[in-house]
Amino acid sequence: MLKIVYPICCGIDVHKTFVIATIATTDRENITTYQTKRFSTFTRDLKALAAWLSEHQCVDVCMESTGKYWIPVRNILEPSCQITLAHPKYVRAIRGKKTDKKDSIWIADLFKHSLVPGSFIPPADIREIRELLRYRSKLVSFKSSEKNRVQNSLTVSNIMLSSVVSDTFGKSASAILEHLLKNPDDKDFDFRPLLHGSMLEKEADIALAIDGTITKVQADKITLCLRHMNSVKSYIADIESKTMLLAQPYSGALAIIQSVPGVSQLSALIILSEIGADMSTFHSAKHLCSWAGLTPSNDQSAGKKKSVRISRAGIYIKPVLVQCANAAIKDKSFTHYRTRYETIKRRRGHKRAIIAIARMILTAIYYMLSSGEFFNPGLYEKAQCKPGFVASSEAHAVKLLQRLGYVVVKEPESA
Known part of the structure; x- marks a missing residue:
């Protein structure tokens, strides 16, 4: 049986002109009762929603991120509630049992067991x-x-x-x-x-x-x-x-990000606007890179990998990191990224290589912001790059020599 993490919680199905809110209350015998109400998205009714939640001592709220319509709801509920914003794919209802009321109940049921991963929402x-820089793009x-x-x-x-x-x-x-x-x-x-x-x-x-x-x-x-x-x-x-x-209050974080080779002042500002300055929000550097859409996807069935393409996430931060990666591999004062790029490019091609460098840059930024340290090129001096082409067999070695322009002729074995 799944554990009840939130005995009193609320699931909200958000629309343009109205929201459907369901409070799920679970007693000690694990019996859940539901109360559902409909509110319009005018400020007066959203304040009534906040008062209704407070009346039932409900502070944990989960709602679906529908376009921009979730923002007015969050603006009113944020001071009094702990809000989890859910991507629609994580709270999609079962086909054939989908109504607005059932959607809100389904969101509440998933959330009370803590089965809904929350989306990253930076400080105000x-x-x-971020709003201004996305408009700039x-x-x-x-x-x-x-x-x-x-x-x-x-x-x-x-x-x-x-x-x-x-x-x-x-x-x-x-x-x-x-x-x-x-x-x-x-x-x-x-x-x-x-x-x-x-x-x-x-x-x-x-x-x-x-x-x-x-x-x-x-x-x-x-x-x-x-x-x-x-x-x-x-x-x-x-x-x-x-x-x-x-961004003046974040001048220290901007200086740290800008110390990475290939990252300009504007690029550092865009990266900061997307990921913020507090890295404790992300579980690890891998989590941040996955959130930014720089890691291969997991699509495996029956022991076979179907796809290793990167996801479509990070539509604003990913292009900036790729631009920084292209600048970093041309930086003559720090050649590590160039060496790593050439190594990966021989095996995987330019596109995968440049994504790998972008991920290295974002990983460095994660640890630098976590520790408050500037980029230290000396840490990369002892790093050993893997060879770009490893001859694992005779045929492989012949293929390598032919790629380099040599003509390989096999001599007959001596008697």
């Missing part, structure tokens, strides 16, 4: 920083979309600057594009004064690349896209300045 000040996506639209307009206008320059929005290319937009009929202008540095060597190719015609419609579209892109840039800069002010 960290949540505010959306703005960065908007800026990239506008760049793609400009590039599409240039392509249909036979302006092939992207085939010559590495960055269509660099200093030289932007100056040429600005001139083309202001003077669409001027095809033979002298663009050499607009070029900078190594771009002077590509003068002939640039002349061929700008031999096109930008129509008025395309010119208007490009102008609007550039104007929007510039405004989005200003919004991004404004958000970054606001988040740095909000």
